Amino acid sequence: xxxxxxxxxxxxxxxxxxxxxxxAFLPISILxxxxxGPLWHAHEMLFGFALAVVAGNQxxxxxxxxxYALVAAWAAARVAFLAAPGSLAAGALNVAFAALLALHAAPxxxxxxxxxxxxxxxxxxxxxxxxVIAFHFFSLGxxxxxxxxxxxxxxxxxxxxAPAVAGQLxxxxxxxxxxxxxxxxxxxxxxxxxxxxxxxxxxMNLVLGGLCVLAGVLAAVRLWxxxxxxxxxxxxxxxxxxxxxxxxxGLVVYGVLRDTVxxxxxxxxxxxxxxxxxxxxxxxxxARRDPARSRLxxxxxxxxxxxxxxxxAGEYLAAALAxxxxxxxxxxxxxxxxxxxxxxx
Numbered sequence: 001x002x003x004x005x006x007x008x009x010x011x012x013x014x015x016x017x018x019x020x021x022x023x024a025f026l027p028i029s030i031l032x033x034x035x036x037g038p039l040w041h042a043h044e045m046l047f048g049f050a051l052a053v054v055a056g057n058q059x060x061x062x063x064x065x066x067x068y069a070l071v072a073a074w075a076a077a078r079v080a081f082l083a084a085p086g087s088l089a090a091g092a093l094n095v096a097f098a099a100l101l102a103l104h105a106a107p108x109x110x111x112x113x114x115x116x117x118x119x120x121x122x123x124x125x126x127x128x129x130x131x132v133i134a135f136h137f138f139s140l141g142x143x144x145x146x147x148x149x150x151x152x153x154x155x156x157x158x159x160x161x162a163p164a165v166a167g168q169l170x171x172x173x174x175x176x177x178x179x180x181x182x183x184x185x186x187x188x189x190x191x192x193x194x195x196x197x198x199x200x201x202x203x204m205n206l207v208l209g210g211l212c213v214l215a216g217v218l219a220a221v222r223l224w225x226x227x228x229x230x231x232x233x234x235x236x237x238x239x240x241x242x243x244x245x246x247x248x249x250g251l252v253v254y255g256v257l258r259d260t261v262x263x264x265x266x267x268x269x270x271x272x273x274x275x276x277x278x279x280x281x282x283x284x285x286x287a288r289r290d291p292a293r294s295r296l297x298x299x300x301x302x303x304x305x306x307x308x309x310x311x312x313a314g315e316y317l318a319a320a321l322a323x324x325x326x327x328x329x330x331x332x333x334x335x336x337x338x339x340x341x342x343x344x345x
Contacts, residue, residue, distance in 0.1 A: 006063065006064045007061050007062070007063060007064075008061065008062060008063070008064050008067050009059070009060070009061055009062075010055055010056045010057070010058065010059025010060060010061075010062065010067065010070075011056040011057065011279070011282055011283070011286075012067065013056070013067050013068060013070075013071045014052050014053070014055045014056030014059070014070075014071065014074075015053070015056045015279045015282070015283060015334070016331070016334055017052055017071055017074070017075070018049055018052035018053045018056060018275070018279070019279060019327050019330045019331050019334065020327075020331060021044075021048060021049055021052065021078070022049050022272075022323070022324075022327040022330075023324050023327035023328045023330075023331060024324075025044065025048075025078075025082075026041070026044065026045060026049060026320075026323065026324075027320035027321065027323055027324040028320075029041040029044055029045075030316050030319070030320045031316065031317070031320060033316075039085070040082075040085055042142050043081060043085070043135075043142075044078070044081065044082075045267055045271075046142060046145050046146065046149065046267070047094060047098070047132050047135070047145070048074075048077075048078055048081070049275075050149055050271060050275070051074075051097075051098065051101065051128070051129075051132075052074055053275045053278070053279065054101070054125065054128070054152070055070065055074070055101050055105075056279070057156070057278065057282075058105045058109065058121075058125060059101070059104055059105050060105070060108055062104070066104070070097070070100055070101070070104065073093070073096060073097045073100055074097050076093050076097075077090070077093040077094040077096070077097045080093045080094070081093075081094060090136075091136035091137060094132055094136060095132055095133050095136055095137070097132075098128075098129035098130075098132035098133065099129065099133075101125075101129055102125065102126050102129040102130075105122070105125060106122045106125055106126050109121055109122035109125065110122045117182065117185055117186055117189060120151070120155055120189045120193075121152075121155055121156070124148055124151050124152050124155070125152070127148050127196070128145060128148045128149065128152065131144055131145040131148060132145075140200075143199045144196050144199045144200065146263060146266060146267060147192060147195050147196045147199055147212075148196055149266075149267075149271060150192060150215075150247060150250075150251060150266055150270070151188075151189065151192035151193065151196070153243070153244075153247050153270055153271065153274050154188050154189075154192060154215070154219060154244075154247065155185070155188075155189065156274075156278075157240075157243060157244045157247065157274055158180060158181075158185055158188075158222065158244070159180065160240065160278065161226060161237070161240055161241050161244055162176075162179040162180050162181070162226060163179065163180075164237055164240070165226050165227070165228065165231065165237055165241070166179050168231055168234050168237060169227070169230060169231070172230070172231075172232055174227075174230060176226065176227060178222075178225035178226065181222050181225065184218050184221065184222045185222075187218055188215055188218050188219060188222075191211050191214050191215040191218065192211070192215050194207075194211050195208055195211040195212055195215065198211060205258065208255075208258075209254075209255040209256065209258060210255065211255070212251045212252070212254050212255030213251070213252050213255035213256060214255075215251050215255075216247075216248045216249065216250070216251030216252030216253075216254075216255060217248075217252065219244065219247060219248035219251065220245075220248040220249075220252075223241065223244050223245055223248060226241065228241050233292060234292050235292065235297070235298050236277070236280075236281060236291040236292050236294065236297050236298075237292075239273070239277050239297050239298060239301040240274070240277040240278070240281065242273055242301060242305070243269075243270055243272075243273030243274035243276075243277060244270075244274070246265060246266075246269035246270035246273055246274075246305075246308065247266060247269075247270035247274070249265055249269075250262065250263075250265030250266035250269060250270050251266065253265055254266060261311075261312045264308060264311045264312055265308060265312070268304070268307055268308040268311050268319070268323070269304070269305065269308035272304040272307065272308065272323065272326070273301055273304050273305070276300050276301065276304055276326060276327065276330055277297065277300075277301065279330060280294070280296070280297050280300065280330055280333055281297075283333065283334055283337055284297075284333070284337055287337040287338065289337050294333065296329045296330070296332065296333045297333075299326075299329060300326040300327075300329045300330055300333075301326075303322045303323070303325050303326035303329070304322070304323065304326045306318075306319075306322040307319045307320075307322040307323040307326065310322060
């Protein structure tokens with residue numbers, strides 16, 4: 001283990017923790033829904049797994065002592081909620097971790113954001129952490145948290161996919177004019193922010209549905225303009241972008257149907273695919289490995305797609321197995337990519 005004073009990135013500790021939790025607990029929680037109810041699974045999917053990935057992605061560089069203290073706070077919150085979901089201790093520990101995450105990440109992100117669109121990232125992060133507080137102490141449901149995660153994925157997904165695709169196309173001798181697409185990005189931020197507000201009022205269900213459809217269509221247009229079909233030899237980028245496709249489709253279907261099947265296109269298809277690929281690509285690049293050569297990324301993405309489709313079809317056991325296998329592959333990727341390869345030749 002690293003010394004307490006050594007500087008480490010958030011991904012160093014939170015990515016393996018999130019992948020292990022996804023592989024081990026989340027499938028069990030699906031199978032235990034008949035005993036525990038859906039709240040148990042949904043809480044840990046959003047505030048356990050997803051928030052751990054967000055922490056790994058957004059914490060930046062911390063001393064080893066602070067980073068592992070945050071991981072310990074996250075782990076304590078998981079144990080408390082699993083042991084006694086309705087207890088004061090579970091609520092307090094989950095709120096404590098969310099508050100610590102916001103306090104560590106938001107000031108740096110707000111300070112670095114000059115444009116209003118860039119401020120959407122820390123604002124969404126703070127709102128997502130506030131949703132944990134609202135859930136435990138004010139009986140707020142999961143819908144606002146899912147929509148906040150969708151907004152976070154729309155923003156971060158675009159900021160990751162666009163430059164990566166543009167760089168690859170330039171290496172192929174092509175030019176991608178439509179990259180971040182600031183007007184569409186701004187419209188997406190506004191549409192999803194209004195959707196989050198609408199989700200707080202039951203009488204605004206129709207407005208909420210329309211805003212989700214609008215955001216999904218805008219995301220699909222943005223995805224189309226990235227010209228993914230022109231990529232050559234980059235299955236990793238196609239896998240990453242497929243998470244954005246799941247998100248666009250999930251928002252449209254959820255806006256129309258407003259049921260749990262549609263919701264799982266977002267929480268399993270989009271969230272699973274994007275988190276899996278973001279963690280895998282970041283880890284491979286840190287280890288100086290070529291993500292385009294990794295077959296584990298392709299197999300993991302395919303397994304998450306199978307999990308999303310299986311969940312939509314009501315095949316819970318098959319979906320749980322596919323999800324668990326995907327994140328087990330991610331753990332294997334972490335294990336074999338721990339350090340750069342030695343120079344050869």
